[in-house]
Amino acid sequence: MLLLAVMWGLSIPVTKLGLLTLPPLTLTALRFAIAVPLLMLFIVGRQRLSWRALPHVAALGVLGIGIGQVAQTFGVAGTSASVGTIISATIPVFIVVFAALRLKQPVSGRQQLGLLAAFAGIALVALGNEGGTADLFETSVSGAAWVLLSAVTIAFYYVWSVELTDRYGTAAVAAWSTLFGFIALLPWAGWEMRLVPIEITAQALWAAVYLGVVVTVAGLFLWLSILRNVPARIAASVQYLQPVIGIAASSVMFGDTMGAAFVAGVVLILAGLAMTMATRKPAQAG
Template sequence: MGSFASMLLLAVMWGLSIPITKLGLLTLPPLTLTALRFAIAVPLLMLLILGRRRLPWRALPRVAALGILGIGVGQIAQTFGVAGTSASVGTIISATIPVFVVVFAALRLKQSISGRQKLGLLAAFIGIAVVASGNGGGASSELQTSVAGAGFMLLSSLAIAFYYVWGVELTNEYGTVVVAAWSTLFGFAALMPWAGWEMGHVSFQITAEAVAAAAYLGLIVTVAGMFMWLNILRTVPAGIAASIQYLQPVIGIAASAAMFGDSLGGLFAVGVSLILGGLALTVTSPGKASQAI
């Protein structure tokens, strides 16, 4: 029962990440919000690796590249994507990360893709196209979906999926917590010059809502979420743990509708059904490679 409660709580925590990012973007530009998020997360992650195994010098280039991929490409693209989509569309496109994990695991880790998984991949890709073709229904203009916004969300899903797969190799060598902390630090360092430029050229307003959004993303999604996921994997089979992936988009879409009044039309429902169906076929197949968002 304790593990089930933890899985449900984690699904809620991660499911709210896109709507809360949208909330922070109402007054902060994308790079600034991302920098604030990781300015909160990085010190805590570094504190948590004190006394643990040191990362050898030879590993630094790969870990630094991993961090630049995960934050410099994945998280930044996600923030720009959320800025250019309705929260509901952003949530459902981000739900495709486990699908791309299967693809990259097959390419890099030489894991096979079954016929069932191929069908799931096809359904998910069609679903992405259907969802991205919408404009956010009756949402206000600043919350509608653009092609560029959907493209950024798709780029984010690809980058984060490859981050997870590549990270498997490094965490097997040096430990999950150590790699997560150092890669996040390197990614944050690469982000800072761009965020500094944005702060000097784009007007923004630091509000209590924006700070709360950054704190939620840094503390709850990045730090607490990672450790909850690791703890779940220690006590629950990976196949069962992966079931939280089905709840996250449902929670995110419901929160988006409540927070921003996203209008969920019939076409959107068709796209969501295809993506979630594809996700189910992909991550429940034998030999899957599923990871959390």
Template sequence: MLLLAVMWGLSIPVTKLGLETLPPLTLTAMRFAVAVPLLFLFAVGKQRLSWRAFPRAAALGILGIGVGQVAQAFGIQGTAASVGTIISATIPVFVVVFAALRLKQPVTGRQQLGLLAAFAGIALVAFGHGQGEVLRSSVSGVAWMLLSAVAIAFYYVWSVELTRDYGTAAVAAWSTLFGFVALLPWAGWEAWHNPVHVTAQGTGVAAYLGVMVSVAGLFLWLHILRTVPAPVAASVQYLQPVFGIAAASAMFGDQLGALFAAGVVLILGGLALAVATRRKAEEAVPHE
């Protein structure tokens, strides 16, 4: 669990590092060029996806990667790594909202309070003034990160039924493939208009994101869910932003001011209230 929290927590700061040498679409395409073959390797011998499930898997892949992961890359480019990390941590909060809509899970008063606290925290993180890390984050960057959190949460909740019928391995492999294929023309367009210089730093980041975050993180998460109670496994959600913010501070010198700290407290407190009692949607898929 500690290893997983570190792996996922480093994803935003490491992506920020990769964007220093590679444009967003190219980095995202390289990440999933690494992840797709490995996901299919892990899916060998598992339950297969039926033909009638392919359109849904394709739609989920386009949403999760074509919108969610691409928006995250643009968002990280436009925000400080610490800001991107804590906004990304709101994904489970949006999962609760979509689970109420799609899976008809009731939202309790406690969860409503958690949602309000989390969104208040987002406002503090995004629009606070006088804090060094906020001044290096654009409004558009914050908007991209929020779009990413919403799209990824939507992907998680709407994939629950498919993963119950066909297993996580098959759904993850095929949806990722479809999303990757849909992304390729846009990455090609980006490369055509902006000269891309592939560096060792960019390649290393893409490999880390593809292997450690997208693939190893997925199967480590599934292993944890099989071996420890879900409420214990969920503690990864609270540790991840802690490691991410610490890494951002060390790697990029983000100064964590009072408003940012207050926003972090509100978001993590809201997360604790919002997801404490409803975990069905979250158990089906990993955080990242």
């Protein structure tokens, strides 16, 4: 669990490193060009997907990658790594909202209070961060909005995937949805490559490999292994460690400074996360 928290907690700071020389769509495409073949290896000859399932799984992939992951990458490009990390930590909060709307799961008064606290924390984090050591790492409202859109989209992706994985299997849905999302992303990445100068450095390749292999593939299967051996409520504690690790790494890597408003926002978001997770079975995040 600690290893997974480190792996996922470093994802946004590493994305920031990749964005130093690669534009957002290109970096995202490179990440999933690495992840897709590895995911497909896990299902070859093991799990098949019915033709009836393909439209649903394809839409899931477009939602999770074409919108969710792309929005996250654009958001990280427009925020400091620490701001991107803490706003992304709200994914479980939005899972509560969508689970209530789509899966008809009840929301207690404590969870409602947690939602309000988390949203107030998002506002403080987005508006109260002091930026980093250079203009590249400063936070814009639009950048924070992109990360927030990513958190909302990925949360819905997880809730919807619960229904699909129950029918068709976790590995098959994960592999095929990632493939369809990657295919949908390719034309946009190609368009970006023709307009924006591309410099594929060793650092950018390292970032793409980390995001594709460690965060996407190894993270997914490590998370599933944890769920098979540890109660879900205990496994979900990894969500509390991710933003802490991400913010610490951002401070070391980029010199992100944390003012009083940012610290207050972090406290509100983590408190809101704790309250929303306190009385329900946690869902996957990462």
